[in-house]
Amino acid sequence: MRTRDRRVVVTGLGAVTPVGLTVDDFWRALLAGESGIGEISSFDATRFAVRIAGELKDFDPEVYLGRREVRTMDRYAQLFYASTAQALNDAGIDYTDDPDAGLRTGVVIGGGIGGIISVQESMEIMFSRGGDRMSPYTITQIIPNMGAGYVSIAFNLLGPISCTVTACAASANAIGDAAELIRRGAADVMVAGGVEAPIREYAVAGFAQARALSTRNDDPLGASRPFDADRDGFVMAEGAASLILEERDYALARGAHIYAEVLGYGMSSDAYHITLPKPGGTGAARAMTAAIEDAGIDPGHIDYINAHGTSTPANDSTETAAIKLALGEGAARRVAISSTKSMTGHTLGGAGAVEAVASVLAIRDGIVPPTINYATPDPECDLDYVPNRARRMEVATVMSNSFGFGGHNVALIFGKYE
């Protein structure tokens, strides 16, 4: 444990997800155990091996952006813009009247891929009509940092700006890195979050070819079934979430509502395989241990773990083993664990932020969202996954896990602010 003067609190939340386009709707759906998975509507997936995904329902970017902006931005940037607008509004932050007010406010965006829909569309134009018919916005649509660029311009955020691109751990890294910037005094306020908008032919086929996805096409609602013995892969989803992180005294001075405190951030590398987790879970366990040490807490004090829980055969058993290593067998058997991906699907680079929002709300309300579709126990997944129904309980400390292709392991710890 290290001493630290500057503590980081969460003062605003925003989310656009397959189960809800606002934080309130998202949270209500998670607690009700509603799935956001369905047959793909973004394109004709009839001839695809995977025909299901978690898509936003009736998202209208023009609620947040002008028509011209919508035309020039990739969908991923639109989603991050929406979640960030919500979060800033929730935190009561508005710098429009004072050009210098945002000097110590920054943004870190996390994303797995960036504007992959624009990659596909621009490629189609290039090969059918030629490079001189490509949109001049092609590059600014594709690059994964541009979501941060757009919100910094729109909301006048003049402090540190950065982007983490660590696959499905990306937005957990964004939150951790943003908290670190506040801790070391580089900023007082940070927008931290992440996004993915991958539901088009190119990305769906790519993940399907990697054999990472569920092919339970005839049962979309039951396809994402983390920790269940019959799980067969993850379900791709689109979505974004943003958190407003703030130095504690700064937040108190301006009378901000404090949801929770960011207590710990840990990372490790598997150094094992490009997609598979390291057997035995030692890599993931080291990230959790690092976060626990950073938070300066006893592993037995973690009340709830929002698991990475992708619903792939390899992840869920390995994560279970990792939790036992990091917490110890006894504490691992007592902690409540759930995977909200059972409802949202896997929002890839957005997942860490979406799940951080769920973690913070679990603390606020003293209730843990369930793992839905849990029907058949797997001997290799033998912990308490809060099956099928939300659970009321005291939630003072939450760990949120996020792991990514490339061997990225990230754990964040949030605590009740007192």
Add this chain to the structure above:
Amino acid sequence: MDRSEIESRISNLLVSELGLDEVKVSAEARFEEDLEVDSLGVVELLMALEDEFGVKIPDEEAEEIGTVGEAVDVVVAKLAG
């Protein structure tokens, strides 16, 4: 094609293809200052004009276009041959 038809087709293009505000589009409107079309947007505009009218507008000629009316001038001249 007479000038008024070209004008109206360009106006439609600016609204439907570029997503500009219909109310602000007029012959005098300046792309950069009045319509907030940045340098990337100008490239998009040129491509839209080329596709709509089947003409080629080289970058040198494009530099002459500052207003909606000047865009109409360029297209009229191109179509006149």
